[in-house]
Amino acid sequence: PKDASAADKDKAKQKAQEILAQIKAHPDQFAQLAQQDSQDPGSASKGGDLGYFSPGMIAGGKAFDDAVFKMKKDEISDLIQSDFGYHIVKVTDVKPSVTKPFDEVKDSIAKDLKAQLATKAFSDDSEGFTSTVYEQSKSLQPAADKYKLQIQTATVTPQPSSALPPDSPLNNPKFLAAVFANDSAKDRNNTQAIDVGNNTLVAAHVTDYKPAAVPALAAVKDAVRQKVVAQQAADLARKEGEAKLADLQKSKSTQGFSSALKVSRSDAQGVPPAALSAIYKVDAQKLPAYVGVDLGADGYAIYRVNAVVQPAPTDAQRLASAQQQIASVNAQAEAESYLDAVRTRSKVKMYGSLDNPQSGE
Template identity: 70%
Template sequence: MLDFFRNHKRLMMFMLILVIVPGMGFFGLQGFRSFFDDSANVASVDRYTITRVEYDNALRQQMDRARQMLGAQFDAKAFNTPEQRQQVLDGLIQERVLADETQRLHLTASDDAVRRVLLSDPFIASLKTPDGSIDIERYKQMLAMQGMTPEQYDARVRYSLALQQLPASIQSSAFTSKTLAQHLTELSGQQREVQSLVFHSSDYAAKVQPAEAQLQAYYEAHRNDFATPATATIQYLVLSSAGLAAATQPTEAELKKYYDDNLTRYRTPGEIRASHILILAPKDASAADQQKAKQQAQTLLAEVNAHPEQFAQIAEKHSQDPGSAAKGGDLGYFGRGMIAGGAAFDDAAFSLKKDETSGLVQTDFGYHIIRVTDVKPAVTKPFDEVKASILTDLKAQQAAKGFADSADGFTSIVYEQAKSLQPAADKYKLTLQSAVVTPKPNASLPPDSPLNNAAFLEAVFSDDAVKSRNNTQAIDLGNSTLIAARVTDFKPAAIPAFAAVKEAVKQKVIAQQAAEMARKDGAARLAALQKSKATDGFSPVLTVTRNNPQGMPAAALSAIYKANAKNLPAYVGVDLGDQGYVIYRVNAVKQGEAMTPERIAAAQQQIAQVNAQSEVEAYLDALRKRSKVKLYGPLDAAPSHAE
């Protein structure tokens, strides 16, 4: 079918015009699209539709965040499971029902709240100029690279703040009693002294001699376990901003222009070191108090002018600034806007030279006498010093722009020129690479390798790629990276003959029967110990807690803590699967650290946070049940159903 579309484009375009244009007259463009293809949507909440594009973007953003957080530990297949995909869709539905409720209650965020969030954003903080203002032009440029205007970004922040109000009010009301917090904390800190007696499967392996018939029967029952996976030999292209950055080489003129245009980024503003004497005279003081303070300040100014070398001693004795008086009035080094005295203080201080003293300076706090003790002039880093960092920044910017400009064209050409990747390689100057892949990620490759991307592997092993030998679509890997491939050779999965895997089958049977023997002996020994209370053969005593299991398996720790603490010693058995069987002897139960008010308070807070999250989830579930939610089938585009 795809080949027919590709080879008869003009005919298909004419047919589509005949079908679509009349249809638009009856339904309208959007209505016709929904009528014609529900696969464009994944769900609807009341009158709002969640499109597949919106869902795909949310899934990609989640994986990008995980990739940034985990780095080399990131495993794409762990984040691209049916459960994870359903969680992403549930999150979008919850956001929509919460948005509807927020709108119904007319909740919004104030301009001041939006401003505070923006100013606390590290991204925006990095755009501050030496005088404390925001470089608006650079702010607009950075947002434009993300496809947004400042107004759109403000609206996004306001929307986010409004959505947080209802969950925040629920979370703030959560409460946990001291009694419950103390009880749970005591349980978590409870210590248990245990000894172990292990029946290792490996100790029984030599006793197992499986017959040929047993091996044959195991092979027949587990044939798929020995199958060799399908393999595809592929050619592939990767278009990424990182690759474009490596190939980008800005000219010297471009680097110099960037330096000149962003000079404030490379300038360290001037600073001074000053001391002051403050005589308090708040704005709301009476005229008499104002006059009295001024006279006192004038007297001290005369004394300072007569004995400038004694400024520190005079400040220590008479200054009414508790923060600096004990240090002789020293305020340390500061730039404009860093001292609370405001513009009047700054103008006076920065007009002085080293070792000069001001006259009386009035601010909202009172009367100051300022003496400058050191001056650090403004310094602009020379071009050669910052050239390397400019090169990195400019390459990243040019690469991001290049990727944005090329992504659509790359996507189109690998689809339109379906029988070869060479046209795309030539147009975008990319290296055509080759590899052999299987449907599952290759553990020998880095987890973030493009060849381990689940969506990419799914596309490679699709019928269109394997049978028709067409290029895959351009797969978005996140982090501004696209990959497309073409299968040049394919070998289907195969189940080898029994003779070829006989030794592997034998090892499987031996391991299975050895584990069963270990379990049988372990269970028999457990029954005997529960009667005799013997201690022979056990390991040295080990003290475990729920918070510190000492490397013990979760199943073993659970069994130990289920043992009756009132009837010690107690014996419990745990099946270790292929590893065998273990018996634990619980000798003693001890309480953990003494409960202090601080520990109880911390436990209260932690438990309250858990309860609050549960209450928020219950509230969102209630909103969802109250809304009309329709799912357009599973995320693999199965038939739709109503919730």
């Protein structure tokens, strides 16, 4: 382990050096020794065979790549240390990188170039948009005219609304905080340009503000009545469902259930997420099992788990590739978060684009 004690690391290194000495003495026994001594769950049973791979595909990291991709065919490495321990590598074959014909990659290149140009255009326009809504703070019209945008009107509350999609810009906490700040709600200045993700900036201008107030009973009594009736109905459904669940757990009956479905995390077959989560908590050693789930407005559901099917073993190379991709996504997200934090703390204001010195200030 990466956090092992110095003594344990020394012991592991000594063991690895002993294995390396055996391999150097008997290169033809590499696969046999790998099956005997390797602790890599993906390749040990295959005699250490990792298959063909490119830089970044194996989870050993930069140290692993730096050592392996300098090696030649049939060469055996010295000990390579990474966060996963000590590695001994024998290169059995090398495939040189191949340049693909232009016709095969031109669509991909065009897509990448368009994405790069769009990113640059968005960055340039973002600076100008941010400056315009700040400098001409009493109206959004100048920014709308300059960037050919349509001003839209919406009513918002300080907290995200369930009536809107969760990813709606109008439900963004940073945006709502800016709208209800005194500078916006009372002084009627434009909000700053808010980055709500997905390369989207939003600015708002408050035209009417109503502080929170307790409504008259006559105005809300029908809605209150409906809510109370719905709540009581849900409570009764839950109690009846729990009683039915208890009976089924005793009788192990199959009466009243639909035909069996095979579900998975990636293919829920219409089973609600809350129910799927409860189903996956069932003890596979105690089947059949019955699961009851309160689905709120959708009632109380009971599921009968007949069998648990174990997934096929994950291919080691595919898993390593997925780990690399996830690490890349996490690194990008962390970088974006850091950049957002720096922008938030910074008192620097940018005007125009560096590509046009006359527009800078």
